[in-house]
Amino acid sequence: MSDLIYPTLDLFLYALKSSLNTTDAETQKNKAAFLEQLPSDTQFYDPDIETEYLEITHPPQINFIPDNKSLEGYYYAVRLNDTYGLQIDCSINNQTESQPAKSFAILKTEIEQKLNKELKLIGKTWLLSGWLAENSSQSHEDIAKDCYYALFKDTSWQPEKGTFLDGKVFELGRSQYINQSLKNVTSSLNSNEYDVIITIYNNRESAEKAAEFYKDWMGLFCYRSKISWAYWQSRLVKESLLNHYKQIEENRKITNLSNSWQEKQSITNSRKILKNIDNILQQYTIDLLNLSFQKQIIEINLSNYQIRLALIQEKAGQNNQLDFLEEFSGLANKKYLPQITKDIENMQLGLQLLEDTINATRSRIEVEKAERDRNFQELVAVAGSVIATNSLLQSPAKDFCSKESKKDIFPKIPYVCDYPFSSSLIVGIIVGFVVLWLRKRWRS
Template identity: 35%
Template sequence: MNEIIYPTVNTYLYDLRNSLGESTDDVQQRRQSFFAKIPYKLNGYLYDNEQWEAEYIEILGDQQIIRFGEDRGATYEGFYYPVCLNDSYGLLISCSVNNKTPQPATIVKDLKQEIDRKLSEHKPTLGQTWLIYGELACPGKQNSKQIAISLYQSLFPERNWENDLQGSNDAFESHFFELSFHRLKFNANENISEDFRRCRYSIDEVLENYHVIIILYPHKIVAETIAKLLNFEGMSLFCYRSKILWSYSQSRILQQWLKQDTISIRECLQEIRDSDLSKVDYKQIQKTLNKAKTILPNYAIDLSCLNDQSRTIDINLHDYQLRVRKISEYLKYELCDLKSKSNLTFLSKFAITASQKYLLQIQKDGEYFTSSLETLRDLIDATWAIVEIDRSRRDRNFQNTVAIVGVGLGASSITASLSGQFPISNTNISTKELEQHPIGSLIIEIPNFPKPWLQTAILGFYCLSIAILFAGLTAISLALWNHFRS
């Protein structure tokens, strides 16, 4: 017998309100997108308010909720409950049958369809939780687990109960079941687009996610107490959970981008390692280094964002654990007469997973990529220094060459200007005398050398000899200077 009294389906939807670096237009667009989920005119509530920086603000003020339009003969009833949770928006949509007669568990399928119809195509950007609850028609005679299975399969027929069950808990004479499933929608080896890199996608585009809590109550008093509490405390509790999963999904995207950047930078460095620095084209090396140094700033930004996700999870995990304790303490106080277990242990399993898997994984990734960043920077700086040293050496050699050639040319010019004082430059000297000159006698041996050019050739030889002599002395002096200076 799978009948329950007053079956109710709640869905908690969360959207990012603002984040660092966003413009006013971005914030306004997010606000409009959130309020589009509520098919009522709420223009009066769209204006910014300093109080909206508070931890928990009921957007509708004292009105709190907006009930569904009451159509004549309507089978269902429900309400919208929008809130502002610091940097996020939260919306609770509750739908239930409008009578207290026992209903089959499969009725929740119709309730979910009613909620989906009201939401239309509007999806949350941070996350979503489904809460199904109802009062057992015959406490003690019904199999609560079988009813819960029927409720879950009616809501998500494509899911598997055994695989998704995270935990169950009997407390306050009630039966609690938590089911969850999530996986990333992108392959670990595929390239991540720029939009993914900058975390511009909503969670449903990067993460396949289901989170369902089922509560079966023994009687009306417990049902009203727990339901009333979860309508409000659940808004914060499930928001913390959604933020943790959202941050973890973003961290996986950032991890992929950091891996891609690391590969690109290492390829650049490998090109340099494989090169012979004594023969390599330094223009190509500089091009490769510039490419690596262009990637590094994005790498550093992504690493900073990865560390931000770690801090976000840490903060929200702490708040999640505090909220679970607060809910347990409240129920202990309100239902102190019940002689049953009073600990909601099933909610603690997610906190353990978030701490030992999500948070630890991001922290380890952060340490690895931080170490890689420092190594990459050191390698690039060292290679760049080698390039600069070699370029400085080549510049110094060029300057020395210019100095040597300059001194040689200067000495040659001076010699040429004084050549008119040489005896050999006398215009009356005969060709025979020039042929008897030590230098002339060597030059004249050159086949077919024109004798009229003999005097000019002798003078040119003097100039060239002086140029080579002074250039050699200059080269020796510079070599000795560099030797003693080093």
């Protein structure tokens, strides 16, 4: 039977207070959502200052009254720069008798009843712990496995292993977003994503010493959550950039149509295309900056993660193996950062393509505008010549046809005299065509 003394379950939750382009109203909303996790009479203190680690309640540790009287627990809330962190601790209120592994299911139920389901998280970590009875014959891993399946029945047991304060440590579920669709990369309290660390200590002394590391775990899990969150946010941004790229290609196809008269785009259509591309350019540029921002988040928090892990290792002493925590640094260095860097380089090429498309469209508009202006000028010239000719001929034609003197040298022309306006108009049109022909000949 898998028994532990004083089984304890801790849930570490992390939610952003503010992020890129967060308004004051959104920041206050995030703050209010986080406060909903705490008792209504909590004395909350969160000054508007930058701080690496700030306890934001008084007292820092707030005991809660469990529904199950055999349990005990507390809240512990902090702010780490722009992120809220909350530890909810719950344990069996008995430090002398062994408890079955299924006790962790009771602890989890108690914790989940304390949560506000609406809080949107960037990460969460479950920490299970307890110590072995003196007469225990089971291995650390068998007990840890039973404790894990008491909470998560539909998953497989494939842990990373290490040692801590002479106890055995097992970690599971680190890559919590890998199997999700990009559309569903949203961590919430009612989701099935999790990160689990199980520590089985050999005795009470080791377990009590381990309690001194809770603040260190709070910081370490926060940095890791922000790294993973930033990476998967970068995947969403990349998907958005690719969608912009597809729109660019669609507009390029429109602007590269054949120049035949039937397929030539009007100035109005070309300007509409240019406006669409300008809008895409604006969104594309914002997304590209956001991609660089996510890279910076990873770099900053990776540095903090490495520093915090080194402090934990120094504080714990030599007889500890936390290599599985160091592997996460390797994952960020070898996969996350190189991938985002390559994406930024590729998307910058897309930005150049977009700018080239805008220049080509603007050139097309200028050509079309110049062509339209030239046609209009020719129309004005022809119309002017027709009107001028008509005006000049109309009066002389009347005089010519009204002469009654026998001394007339030229005989009257019947059509011209009968229809003087039409006759002068015909002559004007002929002159107009001559003017049009001369302008085209001169232009060629």
